[in-house]
Amino acid sequence: MAEAVPLFYGDRTEAENPSNFIKAFNRSMLFLNPLSTDAQKIKALANYLRMGSPAERWYEDLTTTQLASWDELTKAFNDRWPTTKSASQTSEEYQTELLSHKMLKEDVGVIRTVGQQKVWSHVRWADEAMELARLAKIKGGSTLIWQVKKQLPQAVRKLLDDEYMSWKTFTDDIKKLNMSKLKQECKEIEERKRREEERDQKLLQKVEVAKRATMADIMAQLQCLTIGQVAVPRTASRTSPSTTSPSSCNMQYTPPTEELKETVRKGLEQLPHQPDDEEGQRRYLSQLASWTMKHGETTRVTEHTPYPLKPGTAMICSGECFRCGTHGHGSRDCLTLEGDSSRLSCNETAWRALCNRALGPFNRSTAYSIRLVALDDQGNETGLL
Incomplete structure (x- = not known):
């Protein structure tokens, strides 16, 4: 026709x-x-x-x-009517397109229809990548192969060689992947991910257990660690100071020894302050779980039992509040209440106070200023403290 x-x-x-x-x-x-x-x-x-x-x-x-x-x-x-010349991309533009040509993890093991033919998604991806490499005029060499390979799903990467000298070899190997091995690798990766999530959940549970210290123990520790203050026993009468019984914490401030300072410094090196990102949070939880398993839930924080520092809080010994880990106010003026998510655990409060007592605010001049955000009764931000 x-x-x-x-x-x-x-x-x-x-x-x-x-x-x-x-x-x-x-x-x-x-x-x-x-x-x-x-x-x-x-x-x-x-x-x-x-x-x-x-x-x-x-x-x-x-x-x-x-x-x-x-x-x-x-x-x-x-x-x-002269022929209009078609626009064409430069080699650099095709290379940029090649770098953005990603194979999604969800597409691995999925069948796609191309030209009325059913093909595996990774085979289609390899053909498209090879065409882009040809248009970019880099198909005969190894340019960009390692960058593109790095972006492939983990299951695909594990079944490929470490290095490739040409795009044809690279894309041919992808198209030849054994589907049984590829599906098995995907299954094992998902299983490892599940086990990691279970482990993280157990770590969180151990951290919650570690936070169940009583307020009486917290106050006792703070009284012993407060700089330049005399700890007053809880049973003391305001009207009858002469009847106050002596307490083990009722002592005047004494300068820290060099031995104490060195022990505290080593404790800070053992448990570095983690950044406030996903990896930092994971390491912090691991530090907490290790501390609890090693020392138990009710162990008192001393220079011999250094405690992990919460990510996102101020650098230690920087003039920070020991209760919330931010700047701009002291512990006595801290507005955070017990149970507030901004409030530090009793153990971290004790460790920060101990470090400050032993080493002083030596990080004050180099630390970034971190302030506590104040909220009103409706949860609206009212300013920094």
Whole structure:
């Protein structure tokens, strides 16, 4: 069946391509009458030009010479409607597109339909990557292979070689991946992920257990660690100080020894302050769980039992509040209440106070200022403390 050739206007609308029209007309003539003469083709062309259009007026103005042969007519046609050169991307642009050509983890082991043919998604990805490498003119070398390989799903990467010297070798290996091994690798990765999530959940549970210290123990520790203060026993009477019984914490401040300072410094090195990101939080939870398993839930914090520092809080020994780990106020003026998420655990409070007592605020000049955000009764931010 002959190809339907639409009427040609010649008014340069976006929907019309002159070069495609003349090609379609030639194909139609070859199908209808392969032995047609130039005169027959020239006469037939007039019937494919829209009535009253710029194309029809052009045809009517053709000279005798231009109507003498099909070659002369097509030359006149191309002069009137020259072929527009298609835009082309540079090698660098194709390389950028190649780097953004990612294989999703969810697509591994999935069948896609390409040209009425069912293929594995990683096979389709490899063909598309190879085409981009060809367009970028890097298919014969190893340019960008390691960067693209790094972005592949873990299950695919594990079944590939460490290095590749050409894109053809690289993409061919991807297309040849054994589906049984690939699916097994995906299954093992998911199983490892599940076990890690269970382990993290157990760590969180141990941390919660470690936080169940009584307020009486907290106050006793703080009284013993407060700088320059005399700890007053809880049973003391305000009206009868002479009847107050002595307490083991009721002593004047004494300067820390060099031995104490060195022990505290080593404790800070053992448990570095973690950054406030996903990896930092995971390491912090691991530190907490290790501390609880080693020392137990009710062990008192001393220079020999250094305690992990909460990510996102101020640097230790930087003039911070020992109760919330931020700057701008002291522990006595801290507005955080017991149970507040901004409040530090009793053990961390004790450790920060002990470090400050032993080493002083030596980090004050280098620490970033971290402030506590104050909220009103409706939970609206009212300012920094």
